[in-house]
Amino acid sequence: MLIYISAFIFGACCASFFTVCAWRWPLGLSIIWPGSQCDFCHHALAWYDLCPIISYIVLRGRCRYCDAQIQRHFFNSEVAGGLLACCLARHYLPSQMGYLLIILYLLSLVDIFHTALYPVPMLLAFIPLFIEYWPSNHWVSALLIGSSLSIINYFSDGIGTGDIELLAILGLWFGLETTLLMLLIACLFCLTKYLVDYLRHPVVFALVSRSPIPFVPYISLGVWAVLTIMNK
Numbered sequence: 001m002l003i004y005i006s007a008f009i010f011g012a013c014c015a016s017f018f019t020v021c022a023w024r025w026p027l028g029l030s031i032i033w034p035g036s037q038c039d040f041c042h043h044a045l046a047w048y049d050l051c052p053i054i055s056y057i058v059l060r061g062r063c064r065y066c067d068a069q070i071q072r073h074f075f076n077s078e079v080a081g082g083l084l085a086c087c088l089a090r091h092y093l094p095s096q097m098g099y100l101l102i103i104l105y106l107l108s109l110v111d112i113f114h115t116a117l118y119p120v121p122m123l124l125a126f127i128p129l130f131i132e133y134w135p136s137n138h139w140v141s142a143l144l145i146g147s148s149l150s151i152i153n154y155f156s157d158g159i160g161t162g163d164i165e166l167l168a169i170l171g172l173w174f175g176l177e178t179t180l181l182m183l184l185i186a187c188l189f190c191l192t193k194y195l196v197d198y199l200r201h202p203v204v205f206a207l208v209s210r211s212p213i214p215f216v217p218y219i220s221l222g223v224w225a226v227l228t229i230m231n232k
């Protein structure tokens, strides 16, 4: 139990830092300066406003100084980071797979905040895995996934190009069958989430349903689910 509590706290703290990175890097902002501040009133945040998860709960999701609503993504990402760290501690995944999940976690945050992926940083982050899996890379699978999804995207415009690149890279390491399983689980997670949203708030759903869906978090959940099943 102590291991899990420690892992959760460590994961939530790392997630808090990753969230700042994912929010600021794509905007070309420094992750060090200026220090954390409210996005609305730009008041500098004290250390007690920055405790992962706890500060959000104590402040009821609002800025201490101007009472503006804090994005719920920050809270969710810290909880998800804590759970991811517990999962890594529980399943003793190989270090490469742990690394993959952490990178996917960071990419998911970037996709949620900016609805975009940045191919060059993504490829750079994956270099250690390209080298690690070089002898057993599934080039045909990656080619098949990349080309077939690109054709679908050409006619339907239903999937983002960053998502296609990411799925092709996953195909390179896991092969066609496993990657399609990851994609299937990702689609099921996504459909479930949007079905729940529709049932809870049909009017709001009708307004937001035409905006792009950040799909990387669902792909990441698919990867996490398959890796967890494979390591049982």
Ligand SMILES: [Zn+2]
Binding pocket: 038, 039, 040, 041, 042, 043, 063, 064, 065, 066, 067, 068
């Ligand atoms: Zn404020």
